[in-house]
Amino acid sequence: MSDYDVIVIGAGGGGVSAGAILAREGRKVLVLEQSDLIGGCCSTFEKEGFKFDAGASIVEAIDSIENAFLRLGTTFQKEVDLIPCDPVYSCVLRDDTRLKIPFSVQGTVEALSKLSEQDGKNFSAFAEFNAEIHAETKKGFFTSPANSFGDFARILRASPGLLKHNELFTSSYQDILRKYFKSSKVQETMSFQTWYVGLPPELALGIFALLAYLEHEGVWYPRGGMGSIPEALARCGEMNGMEVRLKSRVKKVMVHDRRVQGVVLDDGTEITAPVVVSNINAKTLYLELVGEEHLHPLARFGIKSYEPSISAAMVCLGVDYEPPLDAHHTMITAPYEEMNDYWWNRLDKGLLPKEQFGLVCWATKSDPSLAPEGCHAINVIFMAPYSLAGSDWDKEKERFLEDSIAYLARKAVPGLSDHVKVAELITPFDYERRLLHPGGAIYGLQEDLVAQTVFRPRSKSKSIGGLYLAGASTHPGGGVPLVIGSGIIASDLVSKYE
Numbered sequence: 001m002s003d004y005d006v007i008v009i010g011a012g013g014g015g016v017s018a019g020a021i022l023a024r025e026g027r028k029v030l031v032l033e034q035s036d037l038i039g040g041c042c043s044t045f046e047k048e049g050f051k052f053d054a055g056a057s058i059v060e061a062i063d064s065i066e067n068a069f070l071r072l073g074t075t076f077q078k079e080v081d082l083i084p085c086d087p088v089y090s091c092v093l094r095d096d097t098r099l100k101i102p103f104s105v106q107g108t109v110e111a112l113s114k115l116s117e118q119d120g121k122n123f124s125a126f127a128e129f130n131a132e133i134h135a136e137t138k139k140g141f142f143t144s145p146a147n148s149f150g151d152f153a154r155i156l157r158a159s160p161g162l163l164k165h166n167e168l169f170t171s172s173y174q175d176i177l178r179k180y181f182k183s184s185k186v187q188e189t190m191s192f193q194t195w196y197v198g199l200p201p202e203l204a205l206g207i208f209a210l211l212a213y214l215e216h217e218g219v220w221y222p223r224g225g226m227g228s229i230p231e232a233l234a235r236c237g238e239m240n241g242m243e244v245r246l247k248s249r250v251k252k253v254m255v256h257d258r259r260v261q262g263v264v265l266d267d268g269t270e271i272t273a274p275v276v277v278s279n280i281n282a283k284t285l286y287l288e289l290v291g292e293e294h295l296h297p298l299a300r301f302g303i304k305s306y307e308p309s310i311s312a313a314m315v316c317l318g319v320d321y322e323p324p325l326d327a328h329h330t331m332i333t334a335p336y337e338e339m340n341d342y343w344w345n346r347l348d349k350g351l352l353p354k355e356q357f358g359l360v361c362w363a364t365k366s367d368p369s370l371a372p373e374g375c376h377a378i379n380v381i382f383m384a385p386y387s388l389a390g391s392d393w394d395k396e397k398e399r400f401l402e403d404s405i406a407y408l409a410r411k412a413v414p415g416l417s418d419h420v421k422v423a424e425l426i427t428p429f430d431y432e433r434r435l436l437h438p439g440g441a442i443y444g445l446q447e448d449l450v451a452q453t454v455f456r457p458r459s460k461s462k463s464i465g466g467l468y469l470a471g472a473s474t475h476p477g478g479g480v481p482l483v484i485g486s487g488i489i490a491s492d493l494v495s496k497y498e
């Protein structure tokens with residue numbers, strides 16, 4: 001007899017959704033989380049009276065999250081108080097032009113028309129095209145396994161509309177933007193979203209241009225902070241008997257005859273189960289927790305070939321004034337050529353962008369309860385290299401924080417420098433130490449063409465029986481709704497095969 005039917009390693013969105021659904025189906029589930037918080041990159045922590053999100057700052061395209069809660073016999077809206085964000089974002093362009101982008105497509109046409117009348121009008125066609133693509137992806141793209149070319153063919157058969165548009169898979173994010181918009185300023189208002197897949201506009205696949213439209217189908221912030229979403233999933237799981245143990249780091253996955261037997265914690269405790277769902281980085285899982293010796297040489301080669309996704313530095317600020325911002329998200333943007341240049345010529349050399357671009361998240365605009373009365377909480381995400389040329393993040397932490405506050409005050413949040421009460425920087429090293437993400441990777445593995453769908457580590461391991469993957473390292477990739485989709489996929493596969 002095993003101790004549990006299923007052990008889940010990691011309480012990120014992918015892990016808790018898989019665990020909760022399997023518990024609801026009657027399995028005895030244990031979730032082991034090494035940190036003291038549920039949610040991983042979608043968690044919320046407290047510091048001196050302020051609540052800050054450790055990673056994700058909003059959700060959009062929430063159908064797979066809704067789907068997960070339905071499987072738990074409830075609804076997303078019943079379990080989490082979702083606050084709609086409108087304007088969906090605001091942007092500060094490189095030349096300091098400011099623009100508010102509202103939820104409505106017509107309102108956005110009018111806003112963009114201030115930069116270019118023709119491009120403003122073209123936004124309607126861009127929105128119509130992407131609404132059609134999004135409707136197609138809802139037919140199962142994000143909640144169906146892609147373990148083989150057969151699976152992938154099934155996904156495409158269910159979403160034939162995707163096949164009508166080769167350009168989604170043969171062109172880039174920037175090609176799609178350029179097709180619809182000629183003004184470089186209008187392009188710039190939509191260039192930052194490419195980083196939601198951790199790639200520059202030139203490398204992200206055309207289908208991801210959807211991200212520059214999805215906000216117009218709704219952007220939400222969960223009351224209490226982003227951690228409310230995985231916490232609600234865990235709560236539903238616990239109502240069905242799922243156990244969650246925090247501060248429990250898994251050191252090894254026990255394997256015998258190429259089948260999982262359970263896990264070993266770092267204090268040496270052995271816990272047995274015939275099924276393990278891993279919610280951690282797939283490279284760490286296979287190369288460290290399972291061990292190379294259990295992998296076929298081809299699988300070993302394959303797993304080693306994946307690159308970690310981009311990392312980030314997150315500035316968390318508690319301030320004692322109302323910041324002069326006008327939206328939950330303010331994108332400090334740059335022309336896409338600058339973003340490409342950063343990727344090709346600076347990132348690998350350990351250099352920061354010549355001039356920063358990033359995302360200012362004003363969480364207390366949506367939920368004032370996250371800060372003491374009269375105060376506000378702001379998070380700012382800057383894409384960043386893990387290794388810094390000639391230095392490292394521990395040495396640069398204080399300077400980077402100071403420089404960032406000065407830059408933000410100058411560029412986007414006037415008065416900021418005089419009002420900071422609490423400041424913390426989460427560096428790429430911190431993402432690695434706190435969440436055990438190798439290379440500080442914020443999306444698990446890179447999301448370029450050779451690491452998508454069938455080319456991503458499988459949801460059902462081919463090398464090890466009883467081992468399943470959920471989370472950003474497997475299909476459909478990083479992003480809160482997507483990893484929850486991966487949790488649905490993993491639980492469906494466990495139900496089918498175990």
Ligand SMILES: Cc1cc2nc3c(=O)[nH]c(=O)nc-3n(C[C@H](O)[C@H](O)[C@H](O)COP(=O)(O)OP(=O)(O)OC[C@H]3O[C@@H](n4cnc5c(N)ncnc54)[C@H](O)[C@@H]3O)c2cc1C
Binds near residue numbers: 012312381
């Ligand atoms: C800065 C930043 C901004 C983002 N912004 C957004 C956004 O606005 N919207 C959005 O949708 N997505 C966003 N994302 C992406 C999204 O947050 C992630 O893709 C998603 O939350 C990852 O979920 P996951 O299931 O892969 O698990 P993770 O969040 O990676 O969690 C894995 C968990 O496993 C635990 N763990 C690791 N190793 C072990 C071990 N050996 N034993 C036990 N536990 C272990 C970790 O502590 C962690 O809690 C952002 C991410 C970051 C970092």
